[in-house]
Amino acid sequence: MKETSERKQKVLQILYETEADYVSGEELSNKLDVSRTTIWKYIQSLREQGYLIDSSSRLGYSLVKAPDILSPEEIKKDLETEILGQEVIYYEKVESTNKIAIAEAKEGAVEGAIVIAGEQTAGKGRLGRSFFCPPGGIWFSVILRPNLRPDFVAQLNFIGVIALAKTIDKLTDLKPGIKWPNDILVNGRKVSGILTELSAEVDQINYLVMGIGINLNIDLDQFPADLVNKASSVQRELGERVSKLEFFLSLITELELAYFKFQEQGFISIIEDWKEYNLTLGQEVQVDNGREVLVGKAVDIDSTGALLIKLADGRVKKVVAGDVTLEKEYT
Ligand code: BT5
Numbered sequence: 001m002k003e004t005s006e007r008k009q010k011v012l013q014i015l016y017e018t019e020a021d022y023v024s025g026e027e028l029s030n031k032l033d034v035s036r037t038t039i040w041k042y043i044q045s046l047r048e049q050g051y052l053i054d055s056s057s058r059l060g061y062s063l064v065k066a067p068d069i070l071s072p073e074e075i076k077k078d079l080e081t082e083i084l085g086q087e088v089i090y091y092e093k094v095e096s097t098n099k100i101a102i103a104e105a106k107e108g109a110v111e112g113a114i115v116i117a118g119e120q121t122a123g124k125g126r127l128g129r130s131f132f133c134p135p136g137g138i139w140f141s142v143i144l145r146p147n148l149r150p151d152f153v154a155q156l157n158f159i160g161v162i163a164l165a166k167t168i169d170k171l172t173d174l175k176p177g178i179k180w181p182n183d184i185l186v187n188g189r190k191v192s193g194i195l196t197e198l199s200a201e202v203d204q205i206n207y208l209v210m211g212i213g214i215n216l217n218i219d220l221d222q223f224p225a226d227l228v229n230k231a232s233s234v235q236r237e238l239g240e241r242v243s244k245l246e247f248f249l250s251l252i253t254e255l256e257l258a259y260f261k262f263q264e265q266g267f268i269s270i271i272e273d274w275k276e277y278n279l280t281l282g283q284e285v286q287v288d289n290g291r292e293v294l295v296g297k298a299v300d301i302d303s304t305g306a307l308l309i310k311l312a313d314g315r316v317k318k319v320v321a322g323d324v325t326l327e328k329e330y331t
Helices: 002-018 025-032 036-048 072-078 097-106 154-171 234-238 244-265 267-277
Strands: 052-056 060-065 088-094 114-124 130-133 138-144 176-179 183-186 189-200 205-214 284-288 293-301 307-311 316-319 323-326
Touching (some): 025 036, 025 060, 072 244, 097 205, 114 205, 154 205, 154 267, 189 234, 284 307
Parallel strands (some): 088 114
Antiparallel strands (some): 183 189, 189 205
């Protein structure tokens, strides 16, 4: 199976190198040491993925246009990371990439392996909520195996949101903001969310799956009615489409940089990056922590990644997990 995908990758690589020219079936079959019928099957499979490949019995094959998809072939071509995305599993349509990544992690998938889907039919949000994941967005899950105590896992969400904010900042002229703990907002609307799930012993994480969803090229009229006023997409806010591949590659590069920095220099070192995009600290907020709704001012992040809320009576409460509503959203 792996050999097949490596060979298909090689065919694609040769087609890219040949640029506008043609490469003959014979040359491909010699280079890969497989029959011309097998080459034909790889070409057909690439076409099914959306590649426009011209074929001529005299000249051979020529790549006319590549689809904007996050297939392993496209990703590996331009990958600049050390660990993230070295293994990629791509599906056109799945229930949830987190579900698959958890199964892969249990089976021993390497750190940095990524499961991606073109579309999710049962995308998961936090606390059993669902996440709307139509084609056009980026939906993926990264497997990490950090040397970290489970009670510090919330810190890793910071890496995800920092990487997302930096990528939007770098590739567009939009102003992304981070709403604690895991939302990225553009012009007050949510364009991205993160769901981190883990398997751990008392003092050590076995594996962690960070699921990231981004509304990239999605029309507002595709959103269900309950999301129309609070969600948006990068395309909608920017007024133009953004290459999925470029966005994804930039995102995993930023994600890896933040992950390495976190591991080498500790959590405090990444809080500064987080604060650059912070929409929560200094704001009056309502926080639902599952047991009660706290109202106060978000004053700081502690060393575990928890949010500190100063209540009207002056007490400071720590929130480890919950949903924040900013004052401008509820007044
Ligand atoms: C999240 O949950 O924001 C985490 C979303 C994680 C999705 C990724 S996609 C890849 C991976 N595989 C999965 O199955 N999941 C992950 P939470 O903070 O609980 O927000 C959920 C709430 O956001 C919902 O109750 C809706 O109100 C809203 N929502 C749902 N779909 C949305 C969308 N596409 N864009 C913006 N908001 C959405």
